[in-house]
Amino acid sequence: MNDKGKIVTGLVIFAALVSFPFWYNLGKAAPPPEVVLTDKAKAAKECVLPKDEIRTEHMQLLDVWRDTQVRDGQTVYINAKGKSYIMSLSNTCLDCHSNYKDFCDRCHVYASVDPYCFDCHIDNPKETK
């Protein structure tokens, strides 16, 4: 006597679980989304940091901005090129990139990140100085 039937059932379930992503996406290619730049962003030509850096490090820059702003009271950030920016998500970043749905959200949704920044900063786009 052996338990081949039960074991094969278990193996089929296991194989189905392991290959689940293949079934789930069956035939659907999912290329990364294109972000839409507003006219204002296009006109500015460059962001606070070079494109590659801002793409991967914007969240850390914002974290540093928040701490510097709140703890040290500094409000101006000067980048490597010597250009100065107000350290503010709402007034600097979202000023150019005012199209949240077609800019921020595109990549965030694709990569399944849900930053809590926008819990406040999207319903209240303009901070009062």
Next chain:
Amino acid sequence: MNVKYMYSFLAVIVLFLIAYVGTEAVGLQWLFGVLIPYAALLVFLVGFIRKVMGWARSAVPFRIPTTCGQQRTLPWIRPNSIDNPSTAGGVVVRMFLEIVAFRSLFRNTRMTTKPDGRIAYQWEIFLWLGALAFHYAFAVVVLRHLRFFLEPVPAPIKLLETVDAFFQFGLPVVYLSGVVLLIAVAYLALRRVFIPMVRYISLANDFFPLFLIFGIAFTGILMRYFSKVDILSIKALTMGLVSFSFPDTAVLKGIDGLFYGHLFFVSVLLAYFPFSKLMHLGGIFLSPTRNLPNDTRMHRHVNPWNYPVHVHTYQEYEDDFREKMVEAGLPVDKPLAPAEAEKE
């Protein structure tokens, strides 16, 4: 210095360098990003199924009642129906608890010698704690990574991410499971290095998976929080892997070598899996001391490898010698046939 862990450690470092140099200097992104992961997944699945089918071919052994509770006997003695089950239902509960709570490991004891020379057994819980933390953290990490392989990302995966990032510190938000995984795997490895008795019985194939998983967690944490990688290109690649529509070579070339090191580690882990002790993932379900009910007195167990033995029964023996037996006055089950009796 111990060759068993030094070789494993060096092997993991060399593996990382192979992938890092192979992509950053040689430009083999297609090899490390697409071909090796597919090959590894194939080896994993085929190897896993072959191994388990090999186990399935062997006969179910006699019940091994290594029990931790009162066996079911007389109606007025209360049986322990989970730790010493006599029914399939009890076995299901015992197996479930074994798999999700590692109860066998919970009973771990350590033998020590007291100063006066007496031997004492202590309850040793840290292996159980470390193992539990490690397995659950690893499970959460694996499930979280489904966000790279599913589009759109299903709600349960998002919920898991939210819970994992519950304390909301750091940006990107720190996932607790990654930190717990790194600490637990480091503990499980250092335990084998620093406890002399455990070091004595540890082999290179005990250290290698621990270092490999440490490498996976370490490179993962490095990519998320410190040396940043382009997450969108990575998801383009991983989605390409599961939907067979790959991004351009330029996209692959744009991903940092650190990611290919991480992916190569995972590929090595998958390919190594079916040939290693890691097969306890499948083996736990087939552990005979856990998955068989203790019903030896209720069901007859026929030895499955019995070959047919020619048996000369008593009845046949009596048929052979009945006349002589009656002659000698021995009792017989079946009396002589009347014709034969007349001859007397």
